[in-house]
Amino acid sequence: MSRDDVQDRSEQRKHDRAESVERIMEDVERDLGEQEYPVRNEELAEQYADQPLDMPNETESLGSVFDRMSQRDEYDTPEEVREALYGELSGRTEGKSEANEERNLDEIAEDVEETESL
Numbered sequence: 001m002s003r004d005d006v007q008d009r010s011e012q013r014k015h016d017r018a019e020s021v022e023r024i025m026e027d028v029e030r031d032l033g034e035q036e037y038p039v040r041n042e043e044l045a046e047q048y049a050d051q052p053l054d055m056p057n058e059t060e061s062l063g064s065v066f067d068r069m070s071q072r073d074e075y076d077t078p079e080e081v082r083e084a085l086y087g088e089l090s091g092r093t094e095g096k097s098e099a100n101e102e103r104n105l106d107e108i109a110e111d112v113e114e115t116e117s118l
Contacts, residue, residue, distance in 0.1 A: 020053075021086070021089045021090055024053065024062065024085075024089060025082065025085070025086060025089070028048075028062070028081075028082070028085060029078070029082060031047075032078035032081055032082060033078055035078065035081075037075065037076055037077060037078070038074045038075060038076045039074065039075055039081065040073060040074050040075075041066055041067065041069050041070075041072075041073060041074075041075075042067075044063075044066035044069075044075075044081065045063045045064070045066040045067035046063065047063070047066075048061065048062040048063040048065075048066055049061055049063030049064075050063070051063065053065065065085065065088050065089065066085070068088070069084050069085070069088050072084070
């Protein structure tokens with residue numbers, strides 16, 4: 001396999017992941033407006049427990065993502081939930097204590113930047 005093939009496959013994976021994040025965010029945003037606020041992480045985790053993530057190489061549910069969100073216990077607006085979820089899915093964090101050591105943040109940031117430029 002040539003270097004160009006490897007780069008092409010890498011770029012395709014980045015693009016696929018960015019598209020997946022966008023689809024998940026669109027699906028969740030439709031529901032956020034109907035949610036009663038304030039809402040707790042536990043409530044969101046329960047609500048989305050059976051909804052699988054449609055992301056390459058991910059095996060957890062969307063409920064698991066809400067369950068591990070530790071930025072705060074309660075959200076007052078749909079925007080706060082959206083921002084926290086996006087940060088969790090994209091790997092953007094507010095501090096090192098929230099970072100997932102297993103994530104390649106540079107790769108995810110590139111995916112997000114590509115998506116934002118579309």
